[in-house]
Amino acid sequence: MxxxxxxxxxxxxxxxxxxxxxxxxxxxxxxxxxxxxxxxxxxxxxxxxxxxxxxxxxxxxxxxxxxxxxxxxxxxxxxxxxxxxxxxxxxxxxxxxxxxxxxxxxxxxxxxxxxxxxxxxxxxxxxxIPRQNTSFGVISDIDDTILHTGVTSRLKWRVVVNTLFKTPHKRKALEGSAEFYHLLHNGKTNLEANPIFYVSNSPWNLYRYLAFFLKNNNFPKGPILLRDFRTPFDRTPKMELAHKYHEIFNILKTYPNLNFILIGDCGEKDAYIYLDVVKEFPNRIAAIYLRAVEHSKRMKRISTLFEDYNEVPVLIVENGEQALLHARNHGFIA
CATH class of the missing domain: 2.60.40 (Immunoglobulin-like)
Structure with missing residues (x-):
């Protein structure tokens, strides 16, 4: 032996x-x-x-x-x-x-x-392969958008604790997010199959962990697009664009006849990335939803950023009911 x-x-x-x-x-x-x-x-x-x-x-x-x-x-x-x-x-x-x-x-x-x-x-x-009965697609962040990770904590210590010291069973989805995503997936007719794409800066090492979380919390199934965990000894070529830009741009180019809803949070760079996406793909973004975070300075910064913005509908989401009402008023959900 x-x-x-x-x-x-x-x-x-x-x-x-x-x-x-x-x-x-x-x-x-x-x-x-x-x-x-x-x-x-x-x-x-x-x-x-x-x-x-x-x-x-x-x-x-x-x-x-x-x-x-x-x-x-x-x-x-x-x-x-x-x-x-x-x-x-x-x-x-x-x-x-x-x-x-x-x-x-x-x-x-x-x-x-x-x-x-x-x-x-x-x-x-x-x-x-999105079916013909789709009205739009959804591109969503994961961290602090549907899963509490603590990216706004000092030195990101909560990210470390939540990721390394909690099982996916104990990770809870943010309130109302799974229900909202199913409504978006089913669309206004309740018979659609609108695709959901989960794009995160988490490394591929967490793929099964995040897939388990999404399934365990009853989110619609969708591609999970993570990034390579690069080390100083990494021998693969580095992407020209930052990970989220690369993935979002590629999705939009893959489906040129499909408009998209972008969902993220106010914690890090989602707002700035999504504004760049609107500029790069005019008339392709139906709405932007940004979940509020417990960080007063960042919230003030994001609120100011969108104060006079009118290119696409934008909602800073304080609670799930706000998102549902906004989506119904814009004809996204039943």
Whole structure:
């Protein structure tokens, strides 16, 4: 028996988005550190927090991606274990479900790895293709927009405590946010499938943690778009645009005929980013919602920023009822 038995391999496909003719698939190949999100004791909590950031990537490994239209595509991971497939494809619209999700499978190339591989080397991923019955899309921040993290706290100490020392079971959604997002998802007719995109500056290491939180708090399913946790030794190319700009711009370019509602908070840079988005994509933003935070100086700054602004409807949200009333008055929800 080996005292240094290596962990089995896994692939974590991220929920992404695309179109009927274009694939955009992303995920990461890692050693399986056996992170159990259902464990709530303090030792497991600390151990899981350590495992999320002490990742063992499977670098430069050949992969095989299988699509439901019988297309087989060869891919590979990069120096940080990520795979990204960004290419044209055909006949995808015939394989999506009622909400617009396309399922695919990604595997390690046969015999490319001799180590144990979980789940028979077949890992299911999903890509969202918005259906025709959509009126608009929603792009939402996560931290302090729907999940209290404490980004306005001094030295961000609350972010550290909440992220590393609380299980996703104990993380509560901000009041009324899940209900509001479902109403937006269903639209004015209550029969729509308006896509929700969750864009956060949290690192990909927290993907499963945040996915668990969204599901556990009954948010509509949507692509979760996080950023690479870069270190001084990172060998992947750095993006030209900051993460949120890159993701929001890419979503708007992917769906040129769809307008969007932007949701964030008053805590950090969301307001300034969203104003830049309005300038870059005129007539594409239907409304901006910014959740109020407990920080008087930042609240005053954001209120002043929008004092005479009339390019698009903007609401600084003090409570859930305000958002519901505003959305109904603008014809977004039933």
């Amino acid at each position: 080996s005292w240094f038995k290596k962990d089995p391999l896994q692939i974590i496909p991220f929920d992404t988005y695309g179109t009927n003719e274009h694939l955009y698939l992303k995920g990461r190949a890692l050693e399986d550190e056996d992170i159990d999100l259902d464990k709530k004791d303090w030792f497991s909590l600390l151990l899981n927090s350590w495992k999320r950031f002490e990742t063992d990537e499977i670098r430069n490994s050949p992969l095989v991606i299988s699509l439901p239209n019988q297309e087989i595509i060869k891919s590979s991971t990069d120096a940080e274990g990520y795979y990204l497939l960004d290419k044209s494809s055909d006949n995808l619209k015939h394989h999506i479900d009622d909400e617009g999700w396309l399922e695919y499978y990604v595997s390690y190339k046969s015999n490319s790895k001799k180590r144990q591989i979980q789940l028979n080397n077949k890992f299911k991923g999903k890509m969202l």
